[in-house]
Amino acid sequence: MDGALKATPLQTPPPIPEQQVALPQEIIVTAQGESTTTQPSPPEAPPPTPAESGEGNAESAIQAAWVKVRDHLRAVIGAAEYDSWLKRLGAGPFVDGELVLHLPSRFLCDWVRDKYGARIKALLAQEEGSIKRIAFKVTPRTKAARQAGKGTKKVDPQSDGAEDTLFPEVEQAPDLLATMGEGAFAAHRAGQDQPAHGPDDPGVMFDPRFTFDTFVVGRPNEVAYACARRVAESPATPGFNPLFLYGGVGLGKTHLMHAIGADLIERGKVSVSYMSAEKFMYRFIASIRSQSTMEFKRQLRSVDVLMIDDFQFLIGKDNTQEEFFHTFNALIDAGRQIVVSADKSPSDLSGLEDRLRTRLGCGMVADLHDPTFELRLSILVDKIKGREELVPAAVLEFLAHRIDGSVRELVGALNRLIAHAELVGRPVNLETAQHVLRDLLAAHERTTSIEEIQRRVAEHWNVRVTDMISSRRVRTVARPRQAAMYLAKQLTPYSLPDIGRAFGNRDHTTVMHAIKAVGTLMAKDAEFRESMEMLNRLLG
Known part of the structure; x- marks a missing residue:
């Protein structure tokens, strides 16, 4: 029939997503007779899987470690210094043993890494053993974040203003150069x-x-x-x-x-x-x-x-x-x-x-005052205690003679020799010391005078300089005098007559005889030869 209604199949309405299902409301009457409408709680979410739970625990541990380290740094370096440099430092993410630390500018990043990086790494590793490395990253604050930061968020007066999360908001730090000046x-x-x-x-x-x-x-x-x-x-x-x-x-x-x-x-x-x-x-x-x-x-x-x-x-x-x-x-x-x-x-x-x-x-x-030779030698002997076999006494005397300024330089030279001896596996000698420390010795190089030679030789053989220029001929004085003449000829440009005059107006033939006698004695006496070689290095 044309006028009859055609039967159409019923269409099933699309399912409503679970989060959009309207839940029945409940009317609660308070003690004062007022009624309020409440929404019952949605069904509880299923418990997290073991994997999700593990990630949460790890993140919580990292966060707790970071909070402790941040509080410790604030206590150690003081509030003023902390607020200037570390207040804007944020942490996260943590991946494969590496924790990324964020700062809002390259300037701050470089400064904090150079000044505090080693200390932060040590403290983090102490608090949380899974942290093996740290990396610094520049994370500028976005415009939206800056505008959001102008709100009415309350800050705990006891807090330093940093977020207790792994991703605290960072803000651009003012340039310290504008405050301190570039030179300072x-x-x-x-x-x-x-x-x-x-x-x-x-x-x-x-x-x-x-x-x-x-x-x-x-x-x-x-x-x-x-x-x-x-x-x-x-x-x-x-x-x-x-x-x-x-x-x-x-x-x-x-x-x-x-x-x-x-x-x-x-x-x-x-x-x-x-x-x-x-x-x-x-x-x-x-x-x-x-x-x-x-x-x-x-x-x-x-x-x-x-x-x-x-x-x-x-x-x-x-x-x-x-x-x-x-x-x-x-x-x-x-x-x-x-x-x-x-x-x-x-x-x-x-x-x-x-x-x-x-x-x-x-x-x-x-x-x-500047240390004397005796004090310099005492310092070296004190520093070498327990490792005397690496650097012999003759080398210590050489250092004490040649490096007569800063004790810091003196100890640094000794440390270089000790390191060399330990690396090559054998003690150093005078020749090795002169080679290893050639740059430092060159900085202390100076023109050798006859007076300096006389003083060094007199110190070595424990005689007075006045004895060396006197007419005394006893062996304990004559031999050091001859040795000094020999060194004067080797290390100075003076002629034989000039050298003779410096030793009590002696004739040049006396100087020639001294040079010949010292050469002969060096060939026969190993101990004397070693003393002459050491004096030659000290003065040269």
Whole structure:
């Protein structure tokens, strides 16, 4: 039938996704008669698979380790320095034993990696053994993130502002060059901050190599050593506060300061803050930048002993000098000890304010002179203890004679020889030492004079220089005199008559006879020949 309705098959409606299914509402009447509409809880999600659970546990462990390391760094380096450099440091992801650390600029990335990278890696490995490596990555903050960061998010006043997640939001750090100046920043980056132990640097110890027991005492440094021991035993003693140590590079100033600090800490009940003058300046500037100058002042003025190394760095930095001046006065007035080191005495430090110069010189000023030959040799003997078979005594005397400036250079030369002996598997001799240290010896090269030859020969045979130019003919004097004439002919451009005149106006034939006699004796006497060869290397 045309007018009849055609029967069409019923179509099944498409299934509603599970998350879109409307759940029945429940009406709950409160005690006050008010009604509220609530939505029942959706069905519980199935438990995670073992693989998912393992990943979550690993991520939680890494996150917990990172939080501990971050808190430790903040405590160790101080709030001002942490906020300047490490506050924006984020961590994650962690893949195949490597944890990626994020910073918002290449400048910050390079700085943090060079300055703190090794310490961060060690701390992370200590907290979580699965962390084998770290990598630094530049992750600039996006525009959306910056705009989102301008919201009203509340921050815990006890927090440092960093997220407790593996992916904290990072923000662009202001360039420190704009605050410190390029020259100051370069000096800070090149400087070596020494270990410290104080109220804002807990857990960081002084260098264990630098103690009073390992300091070799001689006439050039005995006064400075005695003053340092007095301060360590009884801080703030009248007449020894402040203690000002000065001397050239590598003479032991830093060694004594570390020895003082370590000894004070070992005795206990004393807070010590030790830093270089450069670091003092940096932390002062950082406190201004982070608006925490009062905290900076409180930290430094609450210690029992303040130690500032390389004070000459503050020359020409008037604002930092002003801050140190007030810190100095506050500590002295409170009966606290101050120890300062520099390369010159207070009176010779041009560029310091007069009021600061006079205060630095009002206590005990002790200098460390260049080490004598005997002290240099004693230092080498002390350093070689237990490994005497690697470097014989003749080589130690050679080093003590030829490297007469910085003790640091002297010890460095010895370390090079020890390393060479251990690598090649045999002791070094004079020829080997001269070859291995040829660059260092060339830097100490100088023109040899007849007077120098006489002095060295007299020292070696334990006679007086005046005996060598006298008319005495006893064998104990004649043989060193002849040896000196021989060396003068070999090592100087002087003629035979000139050499004769330098040895008490002797005739040139006497010099000729001496040269011939020494040559004959060297061929017969191995011990004498070895002495002559050593003197030749020392003077040549």
